[in-house]
Amino acid sequence: MMEIKKHLHGLTEKEVLKSREQYGRNLITPPEETPWWKLYLEKFEDPIIVILLVATAISLIFGIVHGDFTESIGIIFAVLIATGVGFWQEYDAKKKFDAMKTDKDFEPVKVRRDGVVVEVPKDQLVVGDVVILSAGDEIPADIELHHSMDMKVSEASMTGESVAVSKYVMTEPYTGSGFAPNLLLRGTTIEQGMGEGIVVKVGDETEIGKTTRQASEETDSKTPLEEKLDELAGKINIAAFTVAAAMFVILNLVHWDFAFGDNPFVMSWDTLLTEVQFLMGAVVVIIVAVPEGLPLSVTLALAFSMKTMAKENNLVKKMHACETIGAVNVIFSDKTGTLTQNVMTVVEKDVVDGMKEKLDIIGAINSTANWSNGSQVLGNPTEGAILKSIGHELTETLRNEYDVISCIPFSSAYKYMVTYANKLSSNEKIIVIKGAPEVIARIIGFDGFLTKVSDQQARGRRAISAAILGENCDFEAIKANLDNGVMIPEAQYVGTWFIEDPVRQDVPDAIKTCYKAGIDVVMMTGDNLKTGTEIARQAGFKNIWAIEAKDFDKAIKESGHGREFPNVIARCTPTNKLDILKWAQERKYVCAMTGDGVNDSPSLNYADVGIAMGSGTSVAKEASDIILLDDAFPSIVTGVKWGRSLFKNIKNFLYLQLSINVSACLIAVFGPLVGVEMPFTVTQFLWINLVMDSLAAIALASEPADEKVLEDKPRNRKEFIINKPLAKAIFGFGGLIFLICTFVLWSMNKNIPYISEIDTTMFFAGYMVLNWWNLFNARVIGKNKSVFSGLFNNSKFYGVTFGILVTTWLIVQFGGEVFRTHPLSWETWGMILLVTSPVLIVRELYFQLFGKKKSN
Known part of the structure; x- marks a missing residue:
């Protein structure tokens, strides 16, 4: 650093230009803002979104071969919704935040240049400038004091220290801890006193500039949810391709005569077409295994929580x-x-009997603080706390009753303030003092109140004691005794204010x-x-x-x-x-x-x-x-409550979707072993995935926060998102549905009475309705409560679940050849709903019999 010119004349214009060229302008570089398009593209970094994009590419190839782009359009729609909602919520929050920011870089600052005091914008300050400062000013740069008078600076924004600290000139290098007493930091505020100093650092080199840089650095750390979704994406990839490969192998084994099938395997176009169909079936399994609704569910749950948390001041x-x-x-x-509260407040008083009025008088007239608009106090926070304890109306009344003749202002050197005043109504003179208790005790020759002061200080409170030094006596004589450290025998202790920054x-x-x-x-x-x-x-x-x-x-x-x-x-x-x-x-x-x-x-x-x-x-x-x-x-x-509830909602969706994926994939793989090569058509597979993924995501994402989550312990960061209880539920229900459906398929093929009457349309409809009932279970899984608990308080949930049922009915009734379905009678639909309802009934009975005991 160049040698700073420490004289009162200030810099010349030439020196200003040279300093600015060497050290730059007094501007803190704002963090680089992410453009909106980049903010949107970041949403595609989600691991599940990446899998979906790969699935989209595979489904497009499949669509070209098969002539059906339904799944491709569905996946693209799910991706756009998930990324779009996420982008808009963050962009909207960013706009709200930007509206909160203020710019103080161009406020005027008094400086001495070329021997003349002038005002320059804050950003025009340079290293070496002589800055003139007074109470109420925000420090515009890092400044080294060369002159000060009774200066106190609030450094709360930089250090968290609630009490203003004294600032004074130093002749020796500072070797203590914290910031030096002669250093004024940019962004802090002068609460009392005045002074002049020389700018030693500007812009990014100031303490606040360095801190701001650390505050805007990229941390490259992932959130716990991102870590778990990354892990889940990897496992889904492995599982999907493993199941697809197994299905492709099994289809070949049960179809061709070189293994267990009856069809001759000869190289021909028909054989190639069959292999392409098998491959397409395997590809569909990959797509089915990927929960398209997961990013949508996560995004909607986050967006819903984001919106609701904003209403609750987050x-x-x-x-x-x-x-x-x-x-x-x-x-x-x-x-x-x-x-x-960051507001100094008088929380207790020690008042001599009959002296309350005198204590109020001392607090009102022996002060540099003032009321502003009857509601705020300007000036020293400690004196402001005393004025607030007296009240605006009484303060003004007392000040109108007394005329201040002279005073000794507070100094950190002697730690007291004295006021000499005249009562206008009686012309009686009074000399009063307030300050540090131990100093007041020495001056008045009485320390009986110090024990109580010590007890209060042990509770983290500041103590300001008050006394009357004399009435109708010689102020100059009193002043001389104070200057010489002589005790004043006629002085009388009045009381002490105990002040603290109270806990909210x-x-x-x-x-x-x-x-x-x-x-x-x-x-x-x-x-x-x-x-x-x-x-x-x-x-x-x-x-x-x-x-x-x-x-x-x-x-x-x-x-x-x-x-x-x-x-x-x-x-x-x-x-x-x-x-x-x-x-x-x-x-x-x-x-x-x-x-x-x-x-x-x-x-x-x-x-x-x-x-x-x-x-x-x-x-x-x-x-x-x-x-x-x-x-x-x-x-x-409140934020913790929403965060935990949100994670539960995501896990509830995973339970529903992955149990569907498990059962659908297992049925696809093992269906050929019981004589049904393709239990579901490709289109049926895709619609099972799309309807139950996307619509169920909306239903479960809208669940409100649950107060009970605040009774749980935080989840283990190392624990996989699908923990043992959830995995048991997923594979338990998925496996159960697989066994039931496989038995039905086997019975259909073996002409078992009653069951053989079920055709592929009824099988498809029954499978969809089974999972529809399970949606109600998914809403409360892991929450140990009835499926009816709060059900009708969430209109989004029952609205969407009704929509899923209607969509299923439309697909079956009007799907025709595209979905390999035919219309079913109302009686058949009623029977399907009745036969599949135990999925809900059994779970509710279990809760009523055993679950209530666990929750009590």
């Missing part, structure tokens, strides 16, 4: 975050503005729900250890293990705390937060990170799901996956 920017939040087992939370009222219940749901909550804050511990206690944290961030590596090697790692981590820098988050992710925790400040943004970006407060910084919101519009921690719990 603006989801990235669609998969809807599900990922349900898999979370650790929530890393910021303190200020997330668990607490709804946070303890939300934390309790998190524990019940098997989710650990860890606070990572820039605040001190004592305050962090107390806030954790008030928030309802269990087994509090509090450390400073610098001791994390040492702490995790310890044992005996009843925890694997600490749950209160104080004095965290952005780097500390990111390192701890990555440590947890390496151990396969699914991590959510909540926050509102710039210091939180890198962790928000790298977390499995980043959750920013709606009132937070634009950098934090840019880095997040979900924005809490109401800033309420309980909204995270």
